[in-house]
Every structure is written in structure tokens, then in C-alpha cells.
Amino acid sequence: MEFPDPTKGTLTEEQLVKDLQAGEMGSFEQLANLYQKKIYTLSFNLTRNISDSQDVTQEVLLILFRKGHTFQGKSAFSSWVYRITINASYMKLRSRKKEPKVSIEDVLPAFNQGGFQYEKIQDWSENTESLLFGNETRNIIQKAVDLLPDKEKVVFILRDVEGLSSNKVGNILEISIPAVKSRLHRARLFLRKKLSNYFWEYKARKERK
Amino acid sequence: MICCKECIELLYSYLEGELSAENETALEDHFADCPPCIAFVNTYRSTTLLCKNTLKTNDIPDTVKIKLKEFVDKNKPDVL
Ligand SMILES: [Zn+2]
Numbered sequence: 001m002e003f004p005d006p007t008k009g010t011l012t013e014e015q016l017v018k019d020l021q022a023g024e025m026g027s028f029e030q031l032a033n034l035y036q037k038k039i040y041t042l043s044f045n046l047t048r049n050i051s052d053s054q055d056v057t058q059e060v061l062l063i064l065f066r067k068g069h070t071f072q073g074k075s076a077f078s079s080w081v082y083r084i085t086i087n088a089s090y091m092k093l094r095s096r097k098k099e100p101k102v103s104i105e106d107v108l109p110a111f112n113q114g115g116f117q118y119e120k121i122q123d124w125s126e127n128t129e130s131l132l133f134g135n136e137t138r139n140i141i142q143k144a145v146d147l148l149p150d151k152e153k154v155v156f157i158l159r160d161v162e163g164l165s166s167n168k169v170g171n172i173l174e175i176s177i178p179a180v181k182s183r184l185h186r187a188r189l190f191l192r193k194k195l196s197n198y199f200w201e202y203k204a205r206k207e208r209k
Numbered sequence: 210m211i212c213c214k215e216c217i218e219l220l221y222s223y224l225e226g227e228l229s230a231e232n233e234t235a236l237e238d239h240f241a242d243c244p245p246c247i248a249f250v251n252t253y254r255s256t257t258l259l260c261k262n263t264l265k266t267n268d269i270p271d272t273v274k275i276k277l278k279e280f281v282d283k284n285k286p287d288v289l
Pocket of ligand 1: 116117212213216239243245246
């Protein structure tokens with residue numbers, strides 16, 4: 001029987017769950033290495049707070065240490081990690097002062113009565129390369145995401161940032177696939193509008209100089 | 210011809226490749242004649258890309274990494 005070197009290489013999730021179940025030496029460090037960045041970034045994107053995200057990461061790791069070995073499935077394992085991370089992050093948010101709700105309704109361009117767009121719409125998509133690395137743009141993007149209502153935000157982060165499938169997101173959040181899709185679409189429309197307003201101002205500022 | 214509003218409603222499914230052939234043709238016919246909708250699609254797509262690239266790069270700060278390492282060493286269960 002061969003023992004994998006726990007300090008070397010990256011284990012697949014499947015192998016890791018097996019090691020945990022077998023009480024393999026080193027599997028807890030592996031577990032932490034494999035998941036702590038995922039847990040931290042997800043929590044940070046939901047709470048936008050370093051110390052909250054550190055707390056959440058520790059809480060979740062502790063749960064994994066204590067209960068990880070009881071886990072049966074493999075694909076469900078990461079869903080479970082995401083789910084407890086989201087719940088722990090929401091607990092943090094709940095203890096904070098409530099921020100005023102933002103309307104997500106006003107996200108479409110202006111239409112005439114026939115349903116056609118009549119405003120000039122700026123296509124900033126080709127300039128994103130040069131804009132992306134500025135700190136100002138980064139801040140604007142983070143602020144825009146923070147403004148999303150929780151329901152839309154968590155779907156957007158899991159689906160578009162983490163790159164999970166609609167199926168998996170539905171499974172993690174225990175909502176239907178059509179609900180995943182409509183929340184994601186609304187989140188993207190909302191963010192597109194916010195970014196468009198920003199790039200519009202940005203361009204106007206550049207031209208004034 | 211379908212209008213811009215309908216196009217934006219169908220946009221999500223279009224990008225996922227989930228539209229019926231008929232709707233897909235209707236949408237593409239519309240795009241051919243409607244620069245504002247082309248700009249809309251491009252910026253809708255870029256929104257996802259920009260946000261993803263920005264939020265993905267939020268790495269764990271070094272100070273937190275050190276704390277997490279200490280935490281793991283202290284709290285990992287004893288095996289064997
Ligand atoms: Zn149009």
C-alpha cells in the first residue's frame with residue numbers, strides 16, 4: 001500500500017474525501033490548503049470584510065475537521081463547503097447595521113413605446129483591458145457588486161465568479177434552476193448598468209482633460 | 210421583427226445557447242439591424258468578465274494566511 005506524500009502535489013477532492021474517511025495523516029492540512037482560499041474569497045465577496053472573512057474561514061475549517069470524515073458523496077462535498085460558508089457569512093452580515101435597500105428594477109435601457117432602445121448606448125467592452133487594472137475601476141466594480149441585494153449577489157458570485165453550473169448553484173442555495181437564471185440575469189443587468197454609468201463618467205472626464 | 214426589450218429578455222438564454230432555433234434567428238436578425246443591442250450584448254458579456262477578473266483576484270492577505278496556518282496547526286484533529 002502506498003502512502004501519498006501529504007506535503008507534495010494537489011489532491012483531487014475525491015481522493016481527499018477518501019483520505020479523510022480513512023483518517024489519513026496530513027489530510028487535514030490538505031483539506032485546509034485545498035479549501036481555505038475558496039472559503040475566504042467567497043466570504044470576502046459576501047462580507048467585504050477581512051476579519052469577518054477570517055472568522056468565517058476558521059469556523060468552516062473547524063466544521064470540516066470535525067465532520068469532514070463522515071462525508072459520503074464526492075461532488076456534494078464542495079456544495080456542502082459552499083453552503084456552510086454562505087451561512088456563516090450571512091451570520092456575520094446579520095450582526096451588522098442594515099444598509100438601505102437598493103432597487104434592482106431600474107436596470108434596463110430606455111425603450112420607446114414599441115420596445116426599441118432610443119438612447120445612445122456606449123459600447124465600452126473593447127476598452128476593458130486598459131481600464132481593468134486601475135485601482136479606481138477595481139473599487140467601482142467591488143462597490144457595484146456590494147450594492148446587489150443578497151439573493152442576487154450570492155447567485156452572481158457562485159455562478160459568474162466561481163464559475164459553478166446553474167445546477168450546482170441551485171443545489172447549494174436550494175432554489176430552482178429557473179430562479180438561479182433569473183437572479184443571475186438581473187444581477188448582470190444591474191451591474192452592467194452601474195459599470196456603464198461609471199465608464200460614461202470616466203470617458204467624459206478623460207475628454208475634458 | 211422582435212423589439213429590443215424582447216431581445217434583452219432572451220439574452221441570457223441566447224448566451225447559454227438555450228434558445229430555440231426560431232428565437233435565435235429572430236434575435237440575430239434583430240442584432241444585424243440594431244447597433245444599440247450589439248453594444249448591449251457586448252457590455253453585458255464584459256460585465257461578467259470584468260467582475261470575475263476583479264473578484265477572483267481577492268487573495269488572502271499574508272497576515273490572515275499566517276493566522277490561518279496557526280489556527281490549522283492548533284485545531285487539526287490528532288490522527289493515528
Ligand atoms: Zn435592439
